[in-house]
Amino acid sequence: MRGQTNPYLELAAPGIGALNPYLPGKPISELERELGISHSIKLASNENPLGVSDKVIEAIANCSPELSRYPDGGAFQLRQRLAEKHGVDPGCITLGNGSNDVLDMVARVFLSPGVESLFSQYAFAVYPISSQAAGAKLVIAPAREYGHDLDRMLQLVTPRTRVIWIANPNNPTGTWLARDELLDFLTQLPDHLILVLDEAYIEYVQQSDYPDGTAWLSRFPNLIVTRTFSKAYGLASLRVGYGISNPDLADLLNRVRQPFNVNTPAQSAALAALQDQAFIQRSIALNNRGMQQYRQGFERLGLEAIPSVANFVTVDFAEEASRIDRALLSEGCITRPIANYGLPNHLRISIGLEEENDRLLATLAKVLKPRFRS
Numbered sequence: 001m002r003g004q005t006n007p008y009l010e011l012a013a014p015g016i017g018a019l020n021p022y023l024p025g026k027p028i029s030e031l032e033r034e035l036g037i038s039h040s041i042k043l044a045s046n047e048n049p050l051g052v053s054d055k056v057i058e059a060i061a062n063c064s065p066e067l068s069r070y071p072d073g074g075a076f077q078l079r080q081r082l083a084e085k086h087g088v089d090p091g092c093i094t095l096g097n098g099s100n101d102v103l104d105m106v107a108r109v110f111l112s113p114g115v116e117s118l119f120s121q122y123a124f125a126v127y128p129i130s131s132q133a134a135g136a137k138l139v140i141a142p143a144r145e146y147g148h149d150l151d152r153m154l155q156l157v158t159p160r161t162r163v164i165w166i167a168n169p170n171n172p173t174g175t176w177l178a179r180d181e182l183l184d185f186l187t188q189l190p191d192h193l194i195l196v197l198d199e200a201y202i203e204y205v206q207q208s209d210y211p212d213g214t215a216w217l218s219r220f221p222n223l224i225v226t227r228t229f230s231k232a233y234g235l236a237s238l239r240v241g242y243g244i245s246n247p248d249l250a251d252l253l254n255r256v257r258q259p260f261n262v263n264t265p266a267q268s269a270a271l272a273a274l275q276d277q278a279f280i281q282r283s284i285a286l287n288n289r290g291m292q293q294y295r296q297g298f299e300r301l302g303l304e305a306i307p308s309v310a311n312f313v314t315v316d317f318a319e320e321a322s323r324i325d326r327a328l329l330s331e332g333c334i335t336r337p338i339a340n341y342g343l344p345n346h347l348r349i350s351i352g353l354e355e356e357n358d359r360l361l362a363t364l365a366k367v368l369k370p371r372f373r374s
């Protein structure tokens with residue numbers, strides 16, 4: 001039903017015809033249904049392998065009496081709590097149904113036919129999708145060593161640039177930008193555009209010169225920082241994320257926000273999750289150990305990975321990637337093919353529990369042809 005064959009395409013808004021839908025990681029239930037297997041592992045969507053904090057489970061159970069009521073559309077408590085966390089006014093917080101929703105609000109508010117949306121090659125898939133849906137022209141800066149080339153991005157800024165999107169660290173590459181280079185970039189940007197700094201994986205980053213973008217909000221009023229509860233906080237299925245920006249930008253985002261975009265269990269779960277920072281610390285420690293395990297394991301297998309600071313690693317399988325993907329699936333291991341990102345030779349592999357990482361590495365050893373082994 002896509003492209004020329006769809007008779008309704010001419011009725012659709014500009015941009016829709018060239019739109020490619022987001023390709024999510026394969027759900028475990030789907031793989032098991034297709035192959036008639038059980039005990040699969042999913043290392044495809046950068047989810048928290050520890051699940052969620054016990055406090056979250058309790059908070060969601062306590063929501064049962066509220067399920068027939070509309071949620072608090074303004075999410076008073078959660079916005080209050082997030083404002084405290086970031087040392088800003090609650091009017092600076094825009095809640096989303098996942099941070100994806102906030103990114104989409106940015107596109108709907110600031111992008112339209114005739115303006116440009118600028119991001120890097122290998123940037124997060126939502127940037128082109130939301131930009132294209134809004135009818136903007138996509139301007140893609142070639143990457144440098146799989147990461148952002150900020151000089152190239154600056155060169156591509158024009159008077160029509162409205163939104164620049166940067167994920168730090170980036171998905172699907174795991175690459176990151178240091179404080180100095182990003183600050184230097186910010187200071188050189190003209191003020192007729194919005195810079196979105198997507199910090200979905202910030203909790204995992206260990207590097208001391210990695211910047212927390214919220215520190216720059218008062219200095220750069222055209223900055224929107226986005227965060228999510230989907231990754232380290234483990235709430236991917238509940239869909240909660242947020243933007244932090246100056247209140248004038250938040251006001252515009254709020255105008256296109258669906259009134260009840262964050263449901264009651266999600267609001268309660270996010271509040272509870274924020275209270276359990278010990279869970280976050282355990283999640284980070286597990287991720288650090290898993291990263292070591294993968295580094296050593298990939299090296300043993302003679303595989304090259306893009307250096308990552310997040311909770312996933314993107315590995316080069318050369319022309320074998322899609323065969324390896326299928327072989328892993330048949331062994332019950334779901335990883336993420338990223339040909340749709342222009343990386344057909346790589347698979348993105350999330351860091352799981354120690355035993356899941358072991359199983360992934362052992363399965364790789366089994367399915368790799370000998371030339372990959374050192």
Ligand SMILES: *Cc1c(COP(=O)(O)O)cnc(C)c1O
Pocket residue numbers: 046097098099100101124167170171198200227228229230231236239240241
């Ligand atoms: C996972 C991810 C998000 C978060 O998506 P949610 O909608 O909050 O679940 C945002 N940006 C990047 C780069 C991501 O990888």
